[in-house]
Amino acid sequence: MSTTEGLSRRGFLAGASALPFVGAAGSVSAQAPFPTRPISLIVPFAAGGSTDIVARLVGQKMGELLGQSFVIDNRAGAGGNIGSTAVARATPDGYTILMGTIATHALNPAILKTVTFDAVKDFTPISLLAVVPNVMVVHPSFPAKTVPEVIKLLKDNPGKYSYASSGVGTPLHLSGELFKSLGGVSMNHVPYRGAGPALNDVVSGAVPIMFDNLPSSAQFIRSGQLRAIGVTTKERVSSFPDLPTIAEGGLAGYETYTWNALFGPANLPRPIVDKLNATANAAVKDPHVKQRLEDISAVIVGSTPEALGEHVKAELAKWGPIAKASGAVVE
Incomplete structure (x- = not known):
């Protein structure tokens, strides 16, 4: 579908x-x-x-x-x-x-x-x-490659990892909060003044995780500078048909x-x-x-x-x- x-x-x-x-x-x-x-x-x-x-x-x-x-x-x-x-x-x-x-x-x-x-x-x-759609992306050095692996890593290391966002209260911030809530995991929130600076720090490896608008992350995913864990919508997207949704990857009910x-x-x-x-x-x-x-x-x-x-x-x-x-x- x-x-x-x-x-x-x-x-x-x-x-x-x-x-x-x-x-x-x-x-x-x-x-x-x-x-x-x-x-x-x-x-x-x-x-x-x-x-x-x-x-x-x-x-x-x-x-x-x-x-x-x-x-x-x-x-x-x-x-x-x-x-x-x-x-x-x-x-x-x-x-x-x-x-x-x-x-x-x-x-x-x-x-x-x-x-x-x-x-x-x-x-x-x-x-x-x-x-x-939004997408969960990580720096290539991040140990986990799938939603279950991310959840296990975060549960095994509470408070060790951080995620970047475009600012407090933004959709990207709350996408991370929803992941924490449904997954029962702990991550530190690092707010930036806009998605651009946040994305730059994830690409550089300063922060390992981000929930971003798919259009702005797409080029980095295709070039291998970021690893996509999953899209945040209920169904997969036509621009990345092989990329699973976070929900089908193991976090039932997740959708942003x-x-x-x-x-x-x-x-x-x-x-x-x-x-x-x-x-x-x-x-x-x-x-x-x-x-x-x-x-x-x-x-x-x-x-x-x-x-x-x-x-x-x-x-x-x-x-x-x-x-x-x-x-x-x-x-």
Whole structure:
């Protein structure tokens, strides 16, 4: 079974129970023209990262399909909290939307010292666009080569080994915490200011283990500078078909990934939601966009608004306890 088929079966592509779109009735006619001016797509992270790349790819195609440009507005800071808050407080007219992620809508509510929005109540879900797998990598000198060997080594040497991450409370940090929790093992967490510096230290051997986004580790895996232990998704990925998942490697129930999704402010009228949803889903299935996303190991989704809403709730339920147990707190 392919990854896409697996994701579909788990409900990403199928709609769930309808979410309330309060205030939609009567606020916008189905015949009302939209859009009539450029749309601001807020990316709550710095330019150049994977979320920014997805936003520019999808935004450009959506603009072509709608006949209005999508202006990418990078508002980085506080782990995505600044940009997300701006959208939560924006006028619900469809002209300000968010490229949300697992960080903004599943992790931040659990780790931010001050929460300035409700991930469910303050947003209107539009579409889950794509899912990007993570991968567990180790330096070639690391003694273990499989998930069972890693778990045994860590259990036999509690506290001896460390893993690097892109920072406290990030998806990569909590991927490691989930591995510790399910495997009953001990590892020291070494946070960095970004995935790049962390990856460099794992390649050099300064830190032996890392959970990374697969796209950024792929070249090092192929060159032999890193050894991949397993991908973190439920199914194997097409770019590394011989690489087992961590779950099938012996850690049942393990599954992490990053994702990108479009959200509007709460109470976004349903006709606008439907138009943005249809356009976004057409954009990710465009041959050029699809190929570019697959080049970075992304799995194309293109969900209903309802499926994205249920996905966010499931992610909050999954990651909240893990984040709290990790003790991660971000100012």
